Amino acid sequence: MTAEALRDAAHTPLLTVEGVTLRFGGVTALNGVSFDVRRGELFAIIGPNGAGKSSIFNCLNGVYRPQEGSITFDGHVISGRRPVAIARLGMARTFQNLGLFSTLTVLENVMLGRHHLMHTGFFAGALWFGKARQEELAHRPRCEEIIELLELEPYRFQHVALLPYGVRKRVEVARALAMEPSLLLLDEPAAGMNLEESEDMARYIREINEEWKIAVLLVEHDLRMVMDLAQRVLAMDFGKVLAVGAPADVRANEDVVRAYVGTGE
Structure with a gap:
């Protein structure tokens, strides 16, 4: 592979989610969700209960099949593939x-x-x-x-x-x-833990990402952990994307504040 091809590969997202919509009857769990995860990145998804975070994970590893949109992982379109086929491509998941x-x-x-x-x-x-x-x-x-x-x-x-x-x-x-895996999906890894256990888990996640060079997609309710670990954050509410960006920018976003505490002030 040429040096130019290596540079292009390094800048190509490992995971790309484009316009994913997931419905269960008359309920829309995900509504046109789009984001990407870069190679070696630690990316987090936050949102209140029912925001659609776990639904995204279930679409990514093949448990759910979205009605609209596409999901590309490491150059392969994985929308509609079986979980075992996606796992063989290098995606692994933990369960809450x-x-x-x-x-x-x-x-x-x-x-x-x-x-x-x-x-x-x-x-x-x-x-x-x-x-x-x-x-x-x-x-x-x-x-x-x-x-x-x-x-x-x-x-x-x-x-x-x-x-x-x-x-x-x-x-x-x-x-x-x-x-x-080249991409590790962590579904609320610190849920139910005390402070000391949560801090240890945060340290393990950082080592996995930085020392083992594995991209991490993290869903977590502990905002302190997310803001400390993540390089970029996606905030959701009611199946829609509210904001994507650096942790500090997402935390200050009025729509994100409103979703969490009920006011934009």
């Missing part, structure tokens, strides 16, 4: 209500994030012999790196069901990281 297997250990849950990167069949994997065993052992070091990053070493062999809520939230992020 956690998507973990409570009867498995932390390490086993993290290893499940590597599933789409493995090639051995179901029965060979279940019996854990031959190539299946070799393949799993080959993926293990990367999972250990992730466990170390998120400071989960003391819980490595503990079942998820026995862990405190804040630790389980970290395991959810670890499982998503194990998918080797």
Whole structure:
């Protein structure tokens, strides 16, 4: 690839959402939403409950299919694609209500994030012999790196069901990281955490973005965390975009203030 082509690739958004509209019967959850996420960027979406934040995530990873608009990820149009196909392109997601297997250990849950990167069949994997065993052992070091990053070493062999809520939230992020994403979707990663846990989560997110060079799309109600972490912010209300830009500019926007506190003054 030429130097010019490399420069063009670096300036091409990793994710582009154009005019996405999502309806459920007579209810419009998203109304002409447009934004982009740049490569290596930490981008946040904010808004009151019911603003459409989770609906955007569900459109991005293929759970919902919008009636209008387009979504392009890393040069591929992904509107209407199945979640597994989108995951294979390099998009991973955490869930607000956690998507973990409570009867498995932390390490086993993290290893499940590597599933789409493995090639051995179901029965060979279940019996854990031959190539299946070799393949799993080959993926293990990367999972250990992730466990170390998120400071989960003391819980490595503990079942998820026995862990405190804040630790389980970290395991959810670890499982998503194990998918080797170029874009990580974090759905309220600090929800339900105390102040110390929230500050730790903010530190992990910053390290994932800055040290691991992974673009992050963050949905979060903790505005303090968003304003501290994000390079750009999208504010929404009732399925519509209110403002997009630098955190300070969005925070000062009259429409955003009105959506949160009911007045533009």
